[in-house]
Each structure stands twice: as C-alpha cells, then as structure tokens.
Amino acid sequence: MTKCKRMGEVPELPEVETVRRGLERLLGSTAVIRAIRLQRPDIRFPIPKELPRKLARQPVTGVRRRAKYLLIETPAGILLSHLGMTGTWRLVERGAEDKHDHCYLDLEDGRRFAFRDPRRFGIIDWIEAGGEAAHRRLKDLGPEPLGEAWTEDYLWRASRGRKVAVKVFVMNQKIIVGVGNIYASEALFRARIRPGRPSGRLTRAECGRLVLAVREVLSEAIAAGGSTISDFRHAGGSSGYFQNSFRVYDRGGEPCTACGAQLRAGALGGRSTFWCPRCQA
DNA sequence: CTTTGCACCTGTTGGC
C-alpha cells in the first residue's frame, strides 16, 4: 500500500469547518462583494455563467457549512464551494496570481480571496435564494455527524439489510455526511469494528459505538484544526495538526498503539483502508 | 432498489 505522508492537508470535514471559521472571521459582518472573476469556465464541473452577475455588489450575510460544502450566503443566493482534494480559499494580493487560481472574490474593501485548486477536484456552484433544499448537490445528503440526527437508532435502522462493507457505508454521503477515507478508518478503529464487516450485521451496540466514534474523531480534529485559524491568511485550507493523531491511517505494518499487533492495510471500495486485526472484530 | 467500478485531475512518490 502506497504511503502518503501529507494526508492531513486533504480537506475532510474538520478541515472544511476550519476554513469556514477562517472565512467567517475574515469576512465579518460587513463584507460586500464587488465582483467575482472566473479564470476558467469549469473546475471539475461547469461554473454557472450567471454566478458573477448574481453576486456582484451583494453583501455577505453568513458563512455556513453543509457536509463538506462551504456556503457563502448573500441576499441573492449562496456561493457554494467544495475544496475537493487540493482546494483552498486564501486572501491574496494583487499581482500574486497563480495559475491554479480558478476564481477571485473581490470585496468592496479592496481585499481579494482566491479559490486555488491545482488538482481541480473542487466545485463552485450557485444556489438561488430559497433554493437550498432543492439544490442538486444538497438535496440527498444524510445527517450531519455532529448533529442530533446522527444517533445509534438512526444508524441501526439505516444499515438493516445492507450488505456493503461498513467503511463504504459510512462514506456514503446519503447515509452520513463528512466522513472521508481517513476518518472512516480512524472511527472504525475507535469503535473496534473491522472495516469490511457487512453493515447489516452490525449489532446495536456496535452502531452506538460507531456513532460516538465518528462524532468524537471529527470533534477532536476540529479542535486541533482550530489552532491554525490564525494562519488562515497564509495557509488557506491547509490546517491542523490532527494528522499526528492518526491511530491507524497510513500505518499499515506498524504496531497497533493499543495492543501492539501489526496493523493491516487493504482496499475497500477502491480506497486505502487500515485496521488492527486484534482490536477490531 | 443496492452495489461495484471507474472517470475525473495533477503533484508527489517510488522503483528502476
């Protein structure tokens, strides 16, 4: 299994939440958009052509997050962005343009934010005012892992009759949002459940442990990322030190921190997966 | 309906 030592920089939900807080702080309650400049017509998907016209001269009324989507709100509608793998929002100076800057957000106060995404797995989209619930990228999303709907009972009922591996299941955004490849392995380790277990065979107690583990691992990562909010100006979405806390991710062959057994590496759903053969049943 | 597999994209890495 190939290693990747820089996974802590891939924006999963905790990193997106850290970026949201950074944007919220920098935009404040008085920011007004002067203009949106698109440097290309698409990133991964086409960017709606009307987006610059809709957002010109709009005041920013809030910055929210749904799943891994950032939502910059204005009276006219919402600027939706997804960081993909390498996306960042950063405050930039004029003259510091980068070939990977796909969108510039110019404010009336002279500041400029750039959406920079070398790998172009990111998304920029437009949501007309009042159209959030019906928007194609949001309408089928499952509950937030830090919200009240993510419960043992919900996971128990949602998983009955499903044969797919539990790791693939919890990465399904229709079931539960915000659990990416890294935190899926981490949460299953904490819950002491093997990633390949069929979802429908989880016991009620295991569902309870997994719900708690997902909530805890994401909360702790957000707390760790929070310490880098002050660096947002320089670092954009590159946040947090939580990668130092990974218990199994990218540690195939190393001893388990809990029992010393050799950690296993494999693939599920085409994604790298790590677990302890002794701790996880 | 569920499940599986792959395309998308490009900077980084590891093997030769």
Added chain:
DNA sequence: TGCCAACAGGTGCAAA
C-alpha cells in the same frame, strides 16, 4: 541522477 508509471482523494455516473 533522471525518468515515468502508479497513486492519492471526493463525488458522480454507468453498469451490473
């Protein structure tokens, strides 16, 4: 030392 195939990730879609 230098080259190049393999790989990482989230999402969406086609096919089974």
